[in-house]
Structures are given as C-alpha cells and as structure tokens.
Amino acid sequence: MIGKKGRDRRKIYTLSSMKEVVITLSTVDIVTDAYMVVLYYSRGLDIQGNIMVAMLSVNMTIQLFAVIVVYKKKGWRRLLREILLTVCYLRPFVDAHRVNNRETSREGGESEGGQR
Numbered sequence: 501m502i503g504k505k506g507r508d509r510r511k512i513y514t515l516s517s518m519k520e521v522v523i524t525l526s527t528v529d530i531v532t533d534a535y536m537v538v539l540y541y542s543r544g545l546d547i548q549g550n551i552m553v554a555m556l557s558v559n560m561t562i563q564l565f566a567v568i569v570v571y572k573k574k575g576w577r578r579l580l581r582e583i584l585l586t587v588c589y590l591r592p593f594v595d596a597h598r599v600n601n602r603e604t605s606r607e608g609g610e611s612e613g614g615q616r
Contacts, residue, residue: 519596526592560587
C-alpha cells in the first residue's frame with residue numbers, strides 16, 4: 501500500500517542494535533581508560549596516570565552513591581548485587597539486558613500488569 505503512515509514504516513534502528521552499540525561503546529571506553537592508565541605509568545607520566553585514576557575513582561564513587569540511593573530500600577542482597585555489578589563495570593551489560601527484557605514483554609502483547 502502506497503503512502504503508509506509513520507507507524508507502519510520499517511524502523512531503521514531496533515532495540516537490539518542500539519543495545520549492541522551501547523554495550524560496545526561502554527566496553528571500549530572502559531578498556532581504553534585502563535589502557536591509558538597503564539600507558540601513562542609505563543612512560544613515566546605518573547602525574548597524568550594519577551589524574552586518570554582519580555577521575556575514574558570519582559566516577560566510580562558517584563555511581564556507587566547513586567546505586568546506594570536507588571537500591572537502599574530493595575534489601576541488602578539486591579544492594580550488594582548492584583554494587584558488585586557497578587564495581588566490576590558490568591552495569592552497561594545488565595542495564596541493556598533489563599531494557600531488552602522489558603521491551604520484549606511489551607512487544608509480545610503482555611504489559612507488566614498482565615493485561616493486553
């Protein structure tokens with residue numbers, strides 16, 4: 501049918517492809533940060549290495565504070581799990597998985613309330 505509405509057009513980006521891009525960029529960012537710290541120290545640029553470690557430490561502290569604020573009422577096991585995910589730099593993977601599962605349940609016709 502010619503002249504279909506915007507809702508009937510094929511989407512260029514799917515949730516799955518966006519998830520893969522986010523995971524890839526987050527992983528590359530973590531790896532390059534670690535590589536730069538090692539490179540700075542190996543070349544004798546201790547001040548720059550210390551600044552990079554301080555930046556990463558401040559970033560991690562802010563993330564941990566946010567996790568504690570968000571998950572403090574969910575119980576200590578859930579809080580501990582979320583803290584470990586953050587410290588191990590697994591948060592982008594888990595968040596992408598959570599978003600994908602939520603969207604999958606909605607695409608299947610089931611809402612979170614169990615009604616269609």
